[in-house]
Amino acid sequence: MVPTMDLEEIHKPLKVHYVSATDSPEFTHLRWALARSSIIGLDAEWKPCQSTQPSTFPTVSLLQLACRVNHGLDDPAESDGSPVFLLDLSSVPLPSIWEILSDVFSSPDILKLGFRFKQDLKYLSSTFQVQGCVKGFDRVEPYVDITNVYNTLQQNHMGRKVHKDMKSLATICKEILSISLSKELQCSDWSQRPLTEEQKAYAARDAHCLLQIFDVFKTKVVSKGKCLNGDSKVHLCASLGLKELLRNPERDNTILTIKLVEALDIIQGISASDYPHRIGVADEAVSSSLCAKIRPMEECLMRIVREYGEMILLKEADMKPKTSRKRGKKRSSVVVVNKTKCETFDEWGGPPPWDFEVGGDGCPKFLCDVMVEGLAKHLRCVGIDAAIPCSKKPEPRDLISQAQREKRVLLTRDAKLLRHEYLLKNQIYRVKSLLKNEQLVEVIETFRLQICEDQLMSRCTKCNGRFIQKPLTTEEAVEAAKGFQRIPNCLFDKNLEFWQCMDCGQLYWEGTQYHNAVQKFIDVCKLNE
Structure with missing residues (x-):
């Protein structure tokens, strides 16, 4: 604050x-x-x-x-x-x-x-x-x-x-x-x-x-x-000359700076004809018209x-740009193998782990690593199950394990993740776009996700949980928010509907931000075409 x-x-x-x-x-x-x-x-x-x-x-x-x-x-x-x-x-x-x-x-x-x-x-x-x-x-x-x-x-x-x-x-x-x-x-x-x-x-x-x-x-x-706390020093030392201040290194630097500025003003006031042989430091200080105007x-x-x-x-x-410190080491065939793996996983081949053909439940599910956490929130906003890693700094093996356990596709921009030998096919996808809106469109098109307007804002952007289906009244929302979340007083007179996440208890309501977000994702996903 x-x-x-x-x-x-x-x-x-x-x-x-x-x-x-x-x-x-x-x-x-x-x-x-x-x-x-x-x-x-x-x-x-x-x-x-x-x-x-x-x-x-x-x-x-x-x-x-x-x-x-x-x-x-x-x-x-x-x-x-x-x-x-x-x-x-x-x-x-x-x-x-x-x-x-x-x-x-x-x-x-x-x-x-x-x-x-x-x-x-x-x-x-x-x-x-x-x-x-x-x-x-x-x-x-x-x-x-x-x-x-x-x-x-x-x-x-x-x-x-x-x-x-x-x-x-x-x-x-x-x-x-x-x-x-x-x-x-x-x-x-x-x-x-x-x-x-x-x-x-x-x-x-x-x-x-x-x-x-x-x-x-x-x-x-x-x-x-x-x-x-240095005002008294200014008054006590104001009468000291520049020479005395330079002799004593213990003097306050502020006073020294003030004296130097005063000296510079004097030098600037002297014309070139009166004093043609100025010392180098002073000449450098007043050479630029911009520098001379700075107060x-x-x-x-x-x-x-x-x-x-x-x-x-x-x-x-x-x-000079820094070069690798590893000298005298030749490139091994492992690098070529890893490069092949990167190219293999860079494009999606399918089917995804949620596909009925491979024993899935038909519900798209993703795991977004730390490099695309913003994409996770965007996916949640359009109703797609998008989890983030269990720990803040997960190891690559942990990410793969979580994706396999929960039957998710791991989304990342980290090319290093694609080089590990224990990666399974159709388990990871490298997002190419840099901006969140473009990343969302890329994932929707790559995995052929079906997005409709009814899905928008149906998941909790905080924890990925689902909302309670029946909207809460203002009284129910106030009761649910006790000791957990503060509802602005200005909302009480607007007769709004509230929703609560079934997992983390977070409250949401149909305010201006909600309507702006809905319209944004309608435009991004081209639902009005």
Whole structure:
């Protein structure tokens, strides 16, 4: 939950600007926002690579920049607050924007947020180098990783050290912001143009949520006084000169930063004719018009940077794709056999284990592994029995055993599962589509499933159970929900019908979401044709 933030603020529509040319109003707006932002969320998208050991890095097609524009600026009508810019790297000439991005990545006055952004930076640097920018990008600082923000929030909440699990961004958003961040389009082809509106919305949300998570973090840090305990130092040390501060390494870094900013202002105020021989550092700092416009970071933010900030630094070894460490080993015939197995199970041959010819009951049943759990929910929504593994991290043998025991077809996207020798024929199917809607259509067509409108929403999406056939009244639903589930008060006056899962007890009702879901699956399954 988010105790100190306005939920309406979190869920309001994003202001997204698609930048595809340097002479466009969107690009002008991007430069304007970058020069006035103290925090920027970074993310990148590229076409998924099919090879497990590519010889080159993927080409980044889209760079997302979510800007936290400072308020009270010179043109309030232009201010979006937190606009998101989608920079189309396949359309914009990369040499023309390299300097701008380089300034942003290295500016000490802009805090950069990311989610494991080092890999993105590798691919981004490689993409620019291929397009003639020899330097590419080698660093991002100051930088705060959202994974570390999440671990810190959990540690403060639980009062103990938290094990650093590799939490996904969707999981972090769910726990910190109480919002669901769909990752359905993550593996879509980002190199194709034009991008769909769904892709643009997905990309924008991925970057913008970094700002929202950091807002929660910043609010909690400020509330505990971690950013407000240094005011006295500012007043006590304000009269000290820059030379004295540099001599004493124990002085507060915030005061040193303030003094450096003051010194930089003085240097910028001196004309080239008055002082033609500027020192190299100062000259580099004011070389870019964008960098010169960026305002100094506020004290509270500087203290967060000091305590939690870090730097992404790419070494020479990071600029080359990693190759296999197994040297001198020749390919054996086993690999060829496994490849044959993959091709065998990649296409469905039938009959399925529920077929009457092989002793089945005629009811289609599937087992969806962790890679296609979203497909399991879609199958349940159209009335198909779709189970998920008994454990969160099942072994391949366990998956096969469960599928055989329950007479199910195992659905997966994991090619490694197809290589095990103990797999039985007609027991596993590799789903080719990436998006859940397309996966659903693929399974329906492959197994020739009969879907009718009466089947829609007839299974529990939570546990795969069946619903009680007779709808519950409001009074019966309230009684069934006691100590288990909360029914919103706004539903009591609408005379709705409720259903309850016979297995897990979950309650459902015919609200707006229900009708939208029914219409969605009517369209996906083409039931109205």
